[in-house]
Amino acid sequence: MQTEVHMAKKTSYYDYLRQEMTDMVEQLELPDLCKQSLKSRWLDQVVWADKKAEECRRWHYRLRLTAIVGGVLLPAVVGINFQLGNQLGKDNEYFRFWFPYVPFVLSQIIAVSAAAEEFMRFGDRWREYRQLAEELKAEGWEYLQLTGPYRYKTHQEDDSPPPLSRSRMSEVSVEDWKALKPQTENKESTTHQDVYTLFAGRVESLIKNDVQNYITALQQKQAKEQEQIKHILKTVEKVSTDKTLFAKPTPPPQQPPYGAANPPHNGFGAMGMPAQHPAFNAPGQPSIPPVPPQNTPMAQTAFAQPPAAFAPPPAPSAPMPQPTVAQPPAAFAPPSAPMQMAFAQPPAAFAAAPSASAPVQQTALADLNARILASTLKLRGISTADGPDGGNNACAWTVNKVIQDASLTPLGANPNYVPAVLDALKQGRGELVPRESAKAGDLVVADGEAHIGIGLTDGCSRVLSNSSSRACFVWESDTDFDGSYGGKSTIYRLKS
Template sequence: MAKKKTYEQYLREELGSLVEQLKLPNLYKQSLKQRWIDQVVWADKKADQCRRMHYRLRLTTIISGVLLPALVGLNMPLPNENKGFPHWFRYVPFFLSQVIAVTAALDEFHRYGDRWRDYRKMAEDLKAEGWQYVQLSGPYDNLGDHIDGYANFASRVESIIKNDVQNYIATLQPQAKENEQIKQIIKTADTVATDKTLFDRPEPVGPPQQQQQQLWGTPAPAFPAAGAAGILQVRQNTEFKLSPSPQHSSLSDNYKIWVGGGNSFGLMSYAQADNNHLQVAIDRGLGPENRNVWFVSAPDVAIVGNIGSSAANLMATPAAPAPMMAAMARTPSPMMSAPPPAPTAPLAPPAPAASNGAIQLPVPFFSQRDNMEQAEGTCNTSSCAMVAKFLGANISGDDDYFQYVIKYGDTTDHSAQTQALAELRIQSTWNTNLDFDDLDKSLASRLPAVISILHHGPPSAPSGGHMIVAIGRNADGDYIINDLFGNLLDGYVSKNGDGLTYSRQELSRRWTADGPKTGWGRLFYGNNPPGTSAQNAPAQTAPA
């Protein structure tokens, strides 16, 4: 029995027979087979592969996402006939949460859905162009034979291929929004996976309506145990929702619940969300499906315990939320009913600001040139190491700090830097909308800042990418910089970049090159500058 041909073989033979019937020189026919037919078959094959992978991953994510809430909300006695069944059944939600995280991350990372559509469009465009050429229609309808239109056809085919390559390269550029979506998916799955009380909840004492009213309708009589990220206090009557949408009425009753002011929950993790909301994972399930992850309006709640800050203050920082690893690395402090007020004057602050606005913080200097590993690409690591050492981190230098970074990712990954700093008890946020006002506010709070500049070329046409540390400013409004690669002003001929002065004009063209509020940098609000205590730290205001 003859082996059945694949669609790829069938398509290649059919198109090849069409080319052979054209009145063209053999060289032209060979070129059409090697370029046009080959690209048509290749694009068609890649489109089919990406479609299958997209469907498989997306369906796995959807089905697992439907099953997970049902298993999490399941609250029934497990049979004891099979002693192993209760033991392994409690791990099913953990397994499903990891499946959701992995499949969603793989689909977003490989972009199978987008690539499927791009490849399919390319294949169909090439087929349509070839059909018009064979039939001498469309852009070829005024030609006498195929030889006259061959050059135009070849040019149009190459244009289609070139556009596809450009679209592919564009998709490789960093996309912060999609990266945040992946982080949120993984964080939600981790929250479910680490909840040890999913199948150990006590039986309700009273009727379900009474228990529900006591749980989230009226204030609880006492604080719960602090979670990994502290305690979530409800300041006033608010709604816990499954969406950060400000339109409460647009959500059905199954997607929101009312929570009375005065309630408190153990907080497992939190993250900033759209519309001035927080996404929180609490230690108790609420609602008919016992959900642990909700969205809540930030001004209506306060986060106290191991961070000692209100949610309203946290939302003032426009950066990405600290990862779950940062919250879980901290040890909860004694519970308090409200965030402690910040005194007006610090206790023995270091390097007080002069009346003319001049300030210089005693930040240590580390050169990246002598780094033991990846010396040419560790400006981000050496910059963060300087600030971490200044804020009291237990590290000997940037080589020591590098060992923390590589546990979470590449040294150029800002998320890896955030997690490495969090492990050292240093709070920080990465921002992409800073300006000189934000830099001045940070320095006025006696906190240095790590900023990203374009360090190649003249100020009129800068390029490249480099991290430096702003440690102060002088009376003229210029900034004092620790440049870990040397001196920018002499083209890095000088290797000593300790305490250099870069003018505001120079930085405006290299840091905020795209206009106001376009500077990239890392701020360190939430840490106590050297010489101050938690009770006497200067008031710190994050950028609005």
């Protein structure tokens, strides 16, 4: 008699989650079409996002830990290779042959792990998938338990805009509130059938927002990669056309030996004089021109005594005729005027230039504005979902991101807080400018320090800032942010 043993298949967490949620959906008083839509759209997205988040988390930990542990072990392996390689290699040929390859292999593993993590962005994708999964779960639980926005019935006109997503509920910009039509609420109890359309709309809003953030991040990454490729191509072209890299080096000119300007002749120098002391032929001093050989008769010229600084060495024991120098060369002539007279007037190159600090300062400020404007146009349209509150309160964060892209130091002790940014401007980083003198690239602070943006035109008639409702750097308004903050804005120009 044979006994069959059936091993129960281990149920994964995702199968358990799908089964539990499916049972709950089946118990709702909804048409079959609505139940099937909930399982195919909402529940499928919850399980998929949860599974992808766990997968990216595992790969992120694997690659990061490989790079970290390998970076710690590599110096130790290199030290062992140097210290023990020679000693153990004498007795163990296998060790001597293979162990030097260990540091190389370990360094390549570290490099591959870091490069794979940088390219695949497992850490960023883990956080994005986890956020989407938790938001979908929270929305589903509120719908199943009829809490939150599903607690009471909401009467809304048919042509009103779709409901806002969860990521936009904490703070919505003024223009969004103006776009919404008046709604009335009552305290009537509701059912799952009554708020099914509201729940479906909010789920679609969450999924669309996640897809849009992914596409925006992908476009930014591709633009950055394109810039890197262009830079590499320019470098390669510059190197390939530089002929000096392949030119043969030119040998240095042969310098005559020391003292060769007056070569000796039969033990005597020029004009039949004894070989001169090195002081006469010191480097940088003019040498006495050569003359015919000694056996050529020539008229003897009397020379006056040279200056003491150029006097020849003491005469040897055997007396020799000492010629006299009539007039020293012009190069050795003593100055006819005191030395300080030559420096009575400073050279023209050191003359004081007229003061030009004001134009230079204006030029520097104009250059800063141009850099800020260029970075503003470059980053226009980027997602600010990585900023505070998922982009809802990211106006100061966005402005500092532009300033940092312009290779400048971010503003404020807390770069995400508008009052801190304004304090930094008032304490020397910026200067207050009137509207008629405003330029493109100036910083525009809303009334009450509630918002901040960057001027796109002279006079700051058009200002670009973060849109809280879209979590994107796309809101273009007038100087006072279209009256959203109830007062007039102030304009500052960055100085450093």
